[in-house]
Amino acid sequence: MNRKREVQSSVKDESLIAKRRAQMIRGAVTLFKEKGFHRTTTREIAKASGFSIGTLYEYIRTKEDVLYLVCDSIYDEVHARFDALDIEKGSLEVLVTAIGHYYGLIDDMQDEFVVMYQESKSLPKDALQYVLNKEMEMVSLFEGLLADCAESGEVKLSPKEITLAAHHLFVQGQMWAFRRWALRDFTIEEFIELQTQFLLQGMAGEKITIQGVK
Amino acid sequence: MNRKREVQSSVKDESLIAKRRAQMIRGAVTLFKEKGFHRTTTREIAKASGFSIGTLYEYIRTKEDVLYLVCDSIYDEVHARFDALDIEKGSLEVLVTAIGHYYGLIDDMQDEFVVMYQESKSLPKDALQYVLNKEMEMVSLFEGLLADCAESGEVKLSPKEITLAAHHLFVQGQMWAFRRWALRDFTIEEFIELQTQFLLQGMAGEKITIQGVK
Amino acid sequence: MNRKREVQSSVKDESLIAKRRAQMIRGAVTLFKEKGFHRTTTREIAKASGFSIGTLYEYIRTKEDVLYLVCDSIYDEVHARFDALDIEKGSLEVLVTAIGHYYGLIDDMQDEFVVMYQESKSLPKDALQYVLNKEMEMVSLFEGLLADCAESGEVKLSPKEITLAAHHLFVQGQMWAFRRWALRDFTIEEFIELQTQFLLQGMAGEKITIQGVK
Amino acid sequence: MNRKREVQSSVKDESLIAKRRAQMIRGAVTLFKEKGFHRTTTREIAKASGFSIGTLYEYIRTKEDVLYLVCDSIYDEVHARFDALDIEKGSLEVLVTAIGHYYGLIDDMQDEFVVMYQESKSLPKDALQYVLNKEMEMVSLFEGLLADCAESGEVKLSPKEITLAAHHLFVQGQMWAFRRWALRDFTIEEFIELQTQFLLQGMAGEKITIQGVK
DNA sequence: TATGAATGAGCGTTCATTCAT
DNA sequence: AATGAATGAACGCTCATTCAT
Structure with a gap:
């Protein structure tokens, strides 16, 4: 079967992870649509998600994880x-x-x-x-x-x-x-x-x- | 009508421009296919085209011109x-x-x-x-x-x-x-x-x- | 004389401070030996000491305090x-x-x-x-x-x-x-x-x- | 024998490489002595060497190369x-x-x-x-x-x-x-x-x- | 007291573009 | 016309530190 890839997070609370990632996905989609993946910066993703760059990286490991x-x-x-x-x-x-x-x-x-x-x-x-x-x-x-x-x-x-x-x-x-x-x-x-x-x-x-x- | 955009070149000789750009296009297509536009550097384009980065910029103004x-x-x-x-x-x-x-x-x-x-x-x-x-x-x-x-x-x-x-x-x-x-x-x-x-x-x-x- | 520097702690219980710091020192030495002071993160020190990053900072003020x-x-x-x-x-x-x-x-x-x-x-x-x-x-x-x-x-x-x-x-x-x-x-x-x-x-x-x- | 490690440079002129690296070493030694390798930033090294951060990286690949x-x-x-x-x-x-x-x-x-x-x-x-x-x-x-x-x-x-x-x-x-x-x-x-x-x-x-x- | 999520300044590195030769 | 060394803005990512719970 097609095993789901784990995206590492340093946060432990699973429901919080789900919530933050949902914010992230919503923010990122808009940006990626508008300017493409490469022209979107991680800071922009963080901002659009409603949190800081540091927090973004608590829930992913790389920018590609967002995609x-x-x-x-x-x-x-x-x-x-x-x-x-x-x-x-x-x-x-x-x-x-x-x-x-x-x-x-x-x-x-x-x-x-x-x-x-x-x-x-x-x-x-x-x-x-x-x-x-x-x-x-x-x-x-x-x-x-x-x-x-x-x-x-x-x-x-x-x-x-x-x-x-x-x-x-x-x-x-x-x-x-x-x-x-x-x-x-x-x-x-x-x-x-x-x-x-x-x-x-x-x-x-x-x-x-x-x-x-x- | 759909007017062709002019791509500026500091070189005057039209036939040379055509020749260099043909080289450029051939090289760039391969690279863009392989790694995408954003992951391809202008240096790589120049190299694949067979000339230097300086020369590349004699025939275009920006990387996007190549695309x-x-x-x-x-x-x-x-x-x-x-x-x-x-x-x-x-x-x-x-x-x-x-x-x-x-x-x-x-x-x-x-x-x-x-x-x-x-x-x-x-x-x-x-x-x-x-x-x-x-x-x-x-x-x-x-x-x-x-x-x-x-x-x-x-x-x-x-x-x-x-x-x-x-x-x-x-x-x-x-x-x-x-x-x-x-x-x-x-x-x-x-x-x-x-x-x-x-x-x-x-x-x-x-x-x-x-x-x-x- | 060479006055001992005070390392600030927000915890009052002196014997607890001593205990926690002993844990800290043991953990930190191993890490510092292995990767050096700069390559060791405070999170790693906390983990090696057996408590959370928050707790670590209850017993010190800066990373250098650990050293x-x-x-x-x-x-x-x-x-x-x-x-x-x-x-x-x-x-x-x-x-x-x-x-x-x-x-x-x-x-x-x-x-x-x-x-x-x-x-x-x-x-x-x-x-x-x-x-x-x-x-x-x-x-x-x-x-x-x-x-x-x-x-x-x-x-x-x-x-x-x-x-x-x-x-x-x-x-x-x-x-x-x-x-x-x-x-x-x-x-x-x-x-x-x-x-x-x-x-x-x-x-x-x-x-x-x-x-x-x- | 103990083979010299090659440090890659994107510059071709060997004598220029030697010259720039000499500048680099002189600048870096002072900084490393003063603040240590980790506390010294690449920008500081570049500045102390007398050129820009971009130029620094034309002559090395990583900060460790300088060391x-x-x-x-x-x-x-x-x-x-x-x-x-x-x-x-x-x-x-x-x-x-x-x-x-x-x-x-x-x-x-x-x-x-x-x-x-x-x-x-x-x-x-x-x-x-x-x-x-x-x-x-x-x-x-x-x-x-x-x-x-x-x-x-x-x-x-x-x-x-x-x-x-x-x-x-x-x-x-x-x-x-x-x-x-x-x-x-x-x-x-x-x-x-x-x-x-x-x-x-x-x-x-x-x-x-x-x-x-x- | 203990926790760990949140923060953002700051780092190493890249690369499009310029310009003296 | 051709070269390639120089530049620096901008990026992805880390991590010491804080603070609400």
Whole structure:
């Protein structure tokens, strides 16, 4: 399994750690979104979190820990939401619900997702691996759902097509967070509706051939 | 129009400027890909370019200029390729050709595209605007093609659906550069084939309704 | 006289102060020996002493106080030992006994002596002066013993030679603590024996002249 | 052999490196003597050297490098002086000359020696090893000279006594640098004269026994 | 009395940029 | 036009010390 990395803290009171880190994550996300991880200083993070630089370092060991904490908290939320869905076996209906929830989550946590996608490359190796694994878990979840649909005959997709479709789906989710400036005219509901349509049709229809294309 | 930003140089000889900047871009892309813009030092760029730090600064004014030069050169290439296509009016066939060329280009310039998407946020405001405009030009090109298809009745899409489809298309292109680690099993030809299929079916089929979904 | 510096404590109970400071000294010596005064943190001292950082500061005012306490405790021990000797008047025999006891003490408290010699320069001015005075007392004790021997005719030494011999003696003691890595082959008994021999012969013999030396 | 550690510099001009490092060493020795290695900041070193903090770091990689450079320069000087002596085979006369030169050197470079002895423990492991080896070379030189004297019958010393005498000699040298405050009344010539006397008598005389000493 | 979370001055180090040669 | 030594602002991080509980 994908073992959670421990972020060391010299403070012992666990609930205090949780509270301070929540402050930290909130402050850091705003800053990272605005200026990026590298242009944000630890002093700024401390200030935005509402405490001093010294206190910040009571709860983390390195600046990168803050970024990791941000990424980790996103996946905690993702899991919380999906667990609430209580999925057993995939079907077109379940898939559509899952997509809706996933895109809804991204809408709720736009800043966090943008930060994660833009800045995760600055994570130390092991933390990056952890985050990528989490991402893969997410994609696999969709793959599983699609595979169930394929098995039950609801959709006709080869294994490769399933893989691609799952990534496709995942990436379109990112698009909502990333390209808001380009999608100002859409509500999240419209976006979900249209994306779902595209996807279902893309999977369902007959193969199409255009003649004369290289 | 989107006016090209001038990057100041204290050197007069235009052809020398072009030569040195080409060296610079080649060196910088590799470094930016490997370590990101912020972790790359100007000294490293100079070294990778084959000249001294002093010389580097004869051809640019700030480190960000290098990033801008990289981004700009990508779009020069994009334009060169698309101009060669000599498109007049859109049709499904033309659209499919354009997609193929676009994805092919991304495949050829993977490193450059990754750098651009990952690091462009570090550009100074005006340069970022310029690059985003370039991106919008690209998306608009696809929108134009799709609109032509809609007009001629080849596809049935509302204006909003056209916008979304164009972005969709554009983002799937990025995916090829970005998520290569997840798409190791695919060749670029397969990828183009499958993506095109998805798109065409997604646009062509009847609307699908899943009942019981919120 | 050399007045003992008061180290402030906010705790009133004198016996508790003594107990806590003893814990502190034991912990600190080990740490100072291992990593030096500057590389040792107050938190580490607290931990090694068996109490919290807050408690540590109930018994001292500054980190340097700990160092002072260490140095002071060494001289307390030195005095305790020499008082037990109950010296009245010097003679060669008494001198030899004193040397033996002094070197034996250094052997027993090697770590403490090394710390004192290596780190005492980090003491605040007045504390350093106090410690240097203590050291001078020690040297004077030997000077006194030597002077007695000179007076009684047991050795032939000018006042200047006495001074130098006393320092000599003192410094050779330090050597035992300091250069243990170079003296692995010697036992403390051998060392005392040989040093005493050297000293006595050095003082007793006829003056030697080497001709032709500039 | 004891390979010289390379201290990295980003400057290429070797003679400039030598010049700047000489400035650095001169400045640093004064500061280290005054306040110790740990209490001296790199900015102070830069200032005392006559250049900026940025320039300082063009010639070293870490603060510890400065300390190493100081220690290394001392032994360069030691070697230069001893090589000039052109010793072939030991004799009492040669030994006395060597001692005189060694103590003379220490007198000339008092500050440097004090810094080396007080602060070398702050060197990184490999550098410390290098310096200790240099020290051992020095001691061995005296051991060699003494062994030659023993062989030729000029002195009667067992191998162990030779070892101890060499260390003894070496440590008395340190004393001159270290305990100047206690030896204000002596000139270096007196000191050399008396120490040599002590040593020669210590080695030459008959064994002395004090009765009644435990 | 004992605790440990909070503080912020200060440190070592980096690196974009300049400019004399 | 090319070089690379010099600069210093700014960063990440530490740790002695305080003080509310």
